[in-house]
Amino acid sequence: MPYKERDIEKQYYTIGEVAAQFDVAPSLIRFWETEFDDLKPRKSKKGNRLYSPQDIEIFRTIYHLVKERGYTIPGARDIMKQRGPQLKEKVDVIHSLEKVRNFLVQLRKELDVAGKQQPGGGA
Amino acid sequence: MPYKERDIEKQYYTIGEVAAQFDVAPSLIRFWETEFDDLKPRKSKKGNRLYSPQDIEIFRTIYHLVKERGYTIPGARDIMKQRGPQLKEKVDVIHSLEKVRNFLVQLRKELDVAGKQQPGGGA
DNA sequence: ATGTCGCGCTCTTTGTAGGGCATGGGGTAG
DNA sequence: CTACCCCATGCCCTACAAAGAGCGCGACAT
Numbered sequence: 001m002p003y004k005e006r007d008i009e010k011q012y013y014t015i016g017e018v019a020a021q022f023d024v025a026p027s028l029i030r031f032w033e034t035e036f037d038d039l040k041p042r043k044s045k046k047g048n049r050l051y052s053p054q055d056i057e058i059f060r061t062i063y064h065l066v067k068e069r070g071y072t073i074p075g076a077r078d079i080m081k082q083r084g085p086q087l088k089e090k091v092d093v094i095h096s097l098e099k100v101r102n103f104l105v106q107l108r109k110e111l112d113v114a115g116k117q118q119p120g121g122g123a
Numbered sequence: 124m125p126y127k128e129r130d131i132e133k134q135y136y137t138i139g140e141v142a143a144q145f146d147v148a149p150s151l152i153r154f155w156e157t158e159f160d161d162l163k164p165r166k167s168k169k170g171n172r173l174y175s176p177q178d179i180e181i182f183r184t185i186y187h188l189v190k191e192r193g194y195t196i197p198g199a200r201d202i203m204k205q206r207g208p209q210l211k212e213k214v215d216v217i218h219s220l221e222k223v224r225n226f227l228v229q230l231r232k233e234l235d236v237a238g239k240q241q242p243g244g245g246a
Numbered sequence: 247a248t249g250t251c252g253c254g255c256t257c258t259t260t261g262t263a264g265g266g267c268a269t270g271g272g273g274t275a276g
Numbered sequence: 277c278t279a280c281c282c283c284a285t286g287c288c289c290t291a292c293a294a295a296g297a298g299c300g301c302g303a304c305a306t
Contacts, residue, residue, distance in 0.1 A: 014255080014256080015255090015256075015257095016254095016255065016256080025292080025293070026255090026256080027292065027293055027294080028291085028292065028293085030257090030258090031291070031292060031293095032291095035291090046256085046257090046298095046299065046300085047256080047257065047258095047299095048255085048256060048257080048299095049256085049257095066291095069194075069198060070194055070195045070197050070198015070199070070201055070202075071192075071193055071194055071195070071198060072193045072194065072195055072290085072291095073290075073291075074193050075192060075193020075194060076193070078193060137279080137280080138279090138280075139279065139280080148267085148268070149279095149280085150267070150268055150269080151266090151267065151268085153281095153282090154266075154267060154268090155267095158266090166281095167280095168275095169274070169275055169276090169280080169281080170274085170275095170280080170281055170282090171275090171279085171280055171281070172280085172281090195265085195266095196265080196266075
């Protein structure tokens with residue numbers, strides 16, 4: 001490896017740097033750490049928090065939900081926990097609904113054979 | 124016309140009825156009225172609040188955002204104002220789909236009477 | 247090279263303004 | 277007597293901020 005990987009890997013930020021980056025108080029970051037299980041930075045031997053880029057992404061998500069979208073902390077917590085599965089469920093629901101739609105379209109066809117008129121409806 | 128249509132059209136609910144329907148205190152409904160411009164029911168000559176079905180839909184949306192999704196009141200207000208129509212559509216779609224589902228369940232029952240077997244599908 | 251002073255950053259614990267309603271008083275209509 | 281009105285005040289958590297104390301590091305003198 002030509003470049004020292006340590007210089008890339010070892011990007012850890014202090015709580016003060018994170019606070020400055022988001023323009024919030026360090027106390028807020030520590031408080032959120034007690035509220036969100038996902039936000040648990042590594043700690044130095046001394047006990048200082050060390051934030052990895054992943055930790056910062058997590059913080060950014062929480063910041064977005066709480067400060068920009070206006071979620072309560074419990075509301076944001078729920079989203080953080082069910083983010084992955086939630087997306088899969090949505091896809092499944094859409095897939096189910098497409099099946100239902102095809103069924104209903106077919107049903108309408110069959111009903112049309114009976115000669116009745118059906119006003120078109122928007123979804 | 125055998126039944127009086129007025130009984131269907133003229134559905135206004137008192138604050139007590141709405142409160143019971145959602146299992147909340149009337150004071151909460153009055154408080155939200157001061158917080159959400161969209162929630163402004165008609166009032167009787169005496170001054171009592173009269174909630175139309177549309178008013179109840181609005182209340183249901185707010186209830187959904189604040190109590191089930193975990194939005195703060197400002198957060199819910201933003202959604203009501205910026206994406207209000209879109210969100211209302213979503214909620215309406217969900218309720219419509221629930222009705223459709225019930226209809227389909229009933230339909231399957233009736234089809235079962237014809238002697239055919241239908242493999243059950245998960246929703 | 248080594249005490250030590252001071253400064254900046256961090257830590258944990260404790261304090262607190264305000265958000266989000268509930269409650270109580272005084273009144274009206276049915 | 278009950279259910280509603282309005283208004284004011286009460287009040288309990290939520291969501292942080294401030295207080296107090298402990299490192300670590302450079303500067304400066306010894």
